[in-house]
Amino acid sequence: MEAQPISPPGAYAEAQRQQARFRESRAALNFAPPDLERLKEKYIRPRQRYYDSNFRPENDELCPTCARIDLSELLRSGLRHETRDGIQIRKNIPMGYSDEIYMRATCQFCRLLVEVGDTNMSGGDRDVEFWSIITLKGHEVVSGIAEPLYDIKADDSNSTLENLSPEAIYLALVRTVKAPTGYPFEYRTLFKDSTYIGPLGADELFPSGSFALRETGDAAEMMKRLREWLARCSKHETCQARRAPIWSRPDGFRLLDITSLRVVDASGHEPYVALSYTWAQVDAFEIKRDESYAWESLPGVMQDVISVIRRLELRINHLWIDRLCVEQEDPVQKKANIAAIGEIYGAAFATIVLAVPSEAHYLGLTLPGLPGLSAQRIPFRHVEKIGKPKIATTLPSLEMTIGTSKWSSRAWTFQEGLLSSSCIIFGPEQSYFECAEMACCESLKEPDMALSDQDHMIPYKSRLRNPYLTTYDFNSLYWRLVHDYTSRDMSLPSDSLNAFSAFAAEFERAGRKLTWGLPISDTVHHLLWEHEPWDFRPIVRRKDFPSWSWAGWSGTVAMLFPLDTSSDANYTCTMREEPPDGRILSCIVRIAQVKISGCLAMFTVDGAPGSSIMFDSTLDAEAERLALVCEMMEICRMSDTVYCLVVQRRGDYNEIKGSGIITLSDFEAARPLWQEARLV
Numbered sequence: 001m002e003a004q005p006i007s008p009p010g011a012y013a014e015a016q017r018q019q020a021r022f023r024e025s026r027a028a029l030n031f032a033p034p035d036l037e038r039l040k041e042k043y044i045r046p047r048q049r050y051y052d053s054n055f056r057p058e059n060d061e062l063c064p065t066c067a068r069i070d071l072s073e074l075l076r077s078g079l080r081h082e083t084r085d086g087i088q089i090r091k092n093i094p095m096g097y098s099d100e101i102y103m104r105a106t107c108q109f110c111r112l113l114v115e116v117g118d119t120n121m122s123g124g125d126r127d128v129e130f131w132s133i134i135t136l137k138g139h140e141v142v143s144g145i146a147e148p149l150y151d152i153k154a155d156d157s158n159s160t161l162e163n164l165s166p167e168a169i170y171l172a173l174v175r176t177v178k179a180p181t182g183y184p185f186e187y188r189t190l191f192k193d194s195t196y197i198g199p200l201g202a203d204e205l206f207p208s209g210s211f212a213l214r215e216t217g218d219a220a221e222m223m224k225r226l227r228e229w230l231a232r233c234s235k236h237e238t239c240q241a242r243r244a245p246i247w248s249r250p251d252g253f254r255l256l257d258i259t260s261l262r263v264v265d266a267s268g269h270e271p272y273v274a275l276s277y278t279w280a281q282v283d284a285f286e287i288k289r290d291e292s293y294a295w296e297s298l299p300g301v302m303q304d305v306i307s308v309i310r311r312l313e314l315r316i317n318h319l320w321i322d323r324l325c326v327e328q329e330d331p332v333q334k335k336a337n338i339a340a341i342g343e344i345y346g347a348a349f350a351t352i353v354l355a356v357p358s359e360a361h362y363l364g365l366t367l368p369g370l371p372g373l374s375a376q377r378i379p380f381r382h383v384e385k386i387g388k389p390k391i392a393t394t395l396p397s398l399e400m401t402i403g404t405s406k407w408s409s410r411a412w413t414f415q416e417g418l419l420s421s422s423c424i425i426f427g428p429e430q431s432y433f434e435c436a437e438m439a440c441c442e443s444l445k446e447p448d449m450a451l452s453d454q455d456h457m458i459p460y461k462s463r464l465r466n467p468y469l470t471t472y473d474f475n476s477l478y479w480r481l482v483h484d485y486t487s488r489d490m491s492l493p494s495d496s497l498n499a500f501s502a503f504a505a506e507f508e509r510a511g512r513k514l515t516w517g518l519p520i521s522d523t524v525h526h527l528l529w530e531h532e533p534w535d536f537r538p539i540v541r542r543k544d545f546p547s548w549s550w551a552g553w554s555g556t557v558a559m560l561f562p563l564d565t566s567s568d569a570n571y572t573c574t575m576r577e578e579p580p581d582g583r584i585l586s587c588i589v590r591i592a593q594v595k596i597s598g599c600l601a602m603f604t605v606d607g608a609p610g611s612s613i614m615f616d617s618t619l620d621a622e623a624e625r626l627a628l629v630c631e632m633m634e635i636c637r638m639s640d641t642v643y644c645l646v647v648q649r650r651g652d653y654n655e656i657k658g659s660g661i662i663t664l665s666d667f668e669a670a671r672p673l674w675q676e677a678r679l680v
Contacts, residue, residue: 033130039178043099063107078135078169092132108384130176138168138211168212170196200392229433238436243421250340255318261293272318274348276416300369342502351420355405379429401427411488415502487556496551516549532556546583547656585679592670608666653680
């Protein structure tokens with residue numbers, strides 16, 4: 001169920017759109033290429049040229065473009081911003097067209113630019129792009145920035161961030177590319193935010209160590225840094241207050257004693273570490289009850305996890321792993337643990353996350369162990385010696401590592417990571433740590449300053465930050481969680497709500513009731529969800545759940561209705577009752593019978609060219625060949641736009657099949673009638 005992107009009606013929404021276009025156009029002017037026609041050209045890049053670690057030209061020297069840049073000064077002071085038409089925009093240094101930069105193979109800095117700008121490992125055709133560089137401060141690299149090219153705040157000498165000076169400076173790449181069809185400008189400006197360029201081992205430039213690049217060490221050095229991060233986290237009041245109380249553990253709660261290697265009943269007060277992983281990452285092994293495991297019988301990953309806990313010297317002797325500590329054949333114990341999953345991870349001293357990429361990076365289907373311990377790391381950092389300092393690319397950020405991991409593709413791990421009080425993340429190239437007030441990684445130095453100064457003032461942005469820590473807008477947070485959750489894979493359709501239960505419990509504690517996963521008691525506009533058009537996975541109906549809830553379908557879900565203007569809506573659908581124990585939702589609503597036709601799940605109402613309907617064509621493929629008679633339920637209207645659900649009658653009931661919009665005049669022309677709809 002999908003709909004084409006629509007703009008919120010009304011003067012306010014139009015003003016917002018125009019302002020966004022104005023900011024974007026002013027930023028784009030700053031990165032305009034000298035010759036637009038060059039962006040229409042292509043060039044061929046062989047795979048070997050830059051990714052072959054043995055490849056180095058015999059005579060390295062900076063090209064004329066790069067030789068004009070004082071890299072030492074640039075990495076010491078950065079670039080300022082400029083104001084254009086009231087919009088503050090980052091200054092930049094134009095570097096040239098991508099095909100020309102690629103051909104300057106003897107230039108050390110151009111080689112770094114290619115590593116950052118073209119991360120496609122395969123050879124072949126490339127569109128010509130125009131590249132520029134801007135500078136970012138270290139805290140921006142760590143925390144992320146919402147608007148990297150414009151709306152930059154003026155330097156404020158009184159800002160607490162000034163206390164971080166001298167702070168490491170990084171170079172970021174801005175790509176100006178050919179505009180896609182329908183884009184309102186002649187070209188498009190993109191910010192490359194996955195990899196940056198910075199000085200390596202430049203203590204003379206940044207003696208405070210504020211987010212400067214450093215070499216990653218061996219296992220002993222990694223453990224030392226993990227201990228330091230945990231020690232800092234233990235002093236954060238927010239982290240301690242957020243940790244779930246021990247009495248919230250479910251009945252029959254069990255833990256693995258890492259000394260005896262035996263699963264034991266928890267007494268209710270012992271600290272423990274939790275493991276968040278996918279079952280496919282760990283070799284299958286025999287599950288034992290009431291007897292100890294032999295060390296050599298445990299998979300390498302579990303051996304490494306236990307070794308990490310021991311080497312952290314935390315005086316913690318217990319580990320929670322669902323595969324060992326939950327009796328999978330005991331429905332009562334399993335149900336109790338699922339209901340308390342948020343508290344289980346929230347009460348853990350820390351959660352160890354296995355954020356490794358797809359299995360192709362390893363030679364087997366399962367992990368041999370944790371990267372950096374028994375499993376070899378696969379770091380790739382391009383280093384060049386240019387003048388006095390070494391210049392290097394950054395290792396992947398936590399955001400990038402999690403986004404490309406197998407762990408992030410599974411539905412169950414979503415709530416495990418977000419609701420943990422703190423996380424130790426093992427990636428393929430380095431380890432990371434994140435809690436409520438701090439984000440660290442092995443390859444970036446932390447500032448040498450008081451905890452209260454550093455940890456509270458940097459607005460960290462991450463995929464593992466607990467979303468309930470601060471005041472939040474319910475609609476925005478709820479649909480963001482649903483969107484991210486439904487984008488993940490799920491082995492058992494019956495777990496559609498189970499793996500979301502911890503989030504539901506958090507919302508309900510805040511007074512927000514969810515019915516079959518949907519907050520329909522708030523307002524009926526929550527029925528207007530849709531499936532994302534870019535998710536090409538088959539949309540499959542889950543018959544154990546109602547069609548009016550996202551839980552009743554597979555596929556990535558988003559909200560069709562413009563939530564920011566919902567107060568202007570005229571709701572024409574009234575719920576008579578909420579489903580008690582069943583799933584029938586009774587509504588009094590206007591329904592019009594229409595014919596829809598189209599293809600590839602995108603349809604229009606016959607005779608209403610301005611309509612836009614996303615229909616579940618996976619179940620009704622005949623609709624792609626001929627007009628299909630359906631019913632449109634009017635949920636609400638705004639201005640001249642009617643927001644509808646498309647339903648098909650199944651005896652005395654209606655099953656939702658799609659959603660979309662239609663003009664009010666076209667809807668009235670279909671002669672809608674007030675009826676009772678019983679949605680299943």
